[in-house]
Amino acid sequence: MSIRTFIANSPNGYKLSIYLELLGLKHETTSISLHDNEQKQEWFLKLNPNGRIPTLVDESTNTTISESAAILMYLADTYDKERKFSYLHGTKEYNKMLELIFFQMSGIGPMQGQANWFLVYAPEKIPYAIERYTNETKRLYSVLEEVLKRNNEEYGSDFLVGPHISIPDILFIGWIPFLPLLGIKLSAYPRVFKWASKVLEIPQVKKGFTIPANPPIWDDSLPSYN
Ligand SMILES: N[C@@H](CCC(=O)N[C@@H](CS)C(=O)NCC(=O)O)C(=O)O
Structure with missing residues (x-):
C-alpha cells in the first residue's frame, strides 16, 4: 500500500x-x-x-x-492524467477551478469552521461572533448559488466548474453534512441543494463519506444520503 x-x-x-x-x-x-x-x-x-x-x-x-x-x-x-476529475493547466476551466479552490479554502472553509466553533464548541457563547460567522457562511452559500447558476448558463452543467465534476465539487461537498450544526437549511439555496443531491448520488462520494466513519450529523434538511 x-x-x-x-x-x-x-x-x-x-x-x-x-x-x-x-x-x-x-x-x-x-x-x-x-x-x-x-x-x-x-x-x-x-x-x-x-x-x-x-x-x-x-x-x-x-x-x-x-x-x-x-x-x-x-x-x-x-x-488524473486524463483530467476526468480536474482540468488541464492553462485552460479556462483550470483557472475557474483555481478561483473556486481558493474561494473554498479562504471562504466557506474557515467561516463555516469558525461558526461551528463559536456556536457548538466554544466554552463561552459570544453572540456577536456566532452571528458574524453564521451570517458570513450564509452569504458565501448564496455566492455558491450564483457560481452554479453561471456555470449552468455557460456549460449546461450542474457542477461547479465546466462540464464535469472536479476538485472544487469535492472541497465544497465535504462541508455540506456539517451545515445542520448551524441550523442552516440547504433548501434556502435551491441550486446548491440540487448540486449536492447530484454529487451525493455518486457511489464513490457515498463511500468516501464512510472513511473513516460516517459524518456525525446528517439530518433530513440535507439531500438523502442512503
Ligand atoms: N486549511 C486546512 C484546515 C485543516 C483543519 O482545520 N482541520 C481540522 C479538522 S477538519 C483540524 O484538524 N482541527 C483540529 C485542530 O485545529 O487542532 C485544510 O483545508 O486542510
Whole structure:
C-alpha cells in the first residue's frame, strides 16, 4: 500500500477519501482523534507542523503533503492524467477551478469552521461572533448559488466548474453534512441543494463519506444520503 491518509470524520478529512475513491486509488487511513488532540502529538507534527488533519503520505512518490486543496491538486497532477476529475493547466476551466479552490479554502472553509466553533464548541457563547460567522457562511452559500447558476448558463452543467465534476465539487461537498450544526437549511439555496443531491448520488462520494466513519450529523434538511 503506498497511499496513507491521516484524517478524521470531519469536513476536511472527507475531501481526501472522496477524491481518492473517485480516482480509484487504493488508500489506507489512520483515523486521528481530534477529541484527544492526537493531531498535536509529536509524531503527527513531524508529518504536518500545523498540527491539523488532513495529511497524505504517498510512498510511491516519496511525498508527504497537508492542506486539503493542495492534496487534491497533488493527486490530480499525479494520478488524473486524463483530467476526468480536474482540468488541464492553462485552460479556462483550470483557472475557474483555481478561483473556486481558493474561494473554498479562504471562504466557506474557515467561516463555516469558525461558526461551528463559536456556536457548538466554544466554552463561552459570544453572540456577536456566532452571528458574524453564521451570517458570513450564509452569504458565501448564496455566492455558491450564483457560481452554479453561471456555470449552468455557460456549460449546461450542474457542477461547479465546466462540464464535469472536479476538485472544487469535492472541497465544497465535504462541508455540506456539517451545515445542520448551524441550523442552516440547504433548501434556502435551491441550486446548491440540487448540486449536492447530484454529487451525493455518486457511489464513490457515498463511500468516501464512510472513511473513516460516517459524518456525525446528517439530518433530513440535507439531500438523502442512503
Ligand atoms: N486549511 C486546512 C484546515 C485543516 C483543519 O482545520 N482541520 C481540522 C479538522 S477538519 C483540524 O484538524 N482541527 C483540529 C485542530 O485545529 O487542532 C485544510 O483545508 O486542510
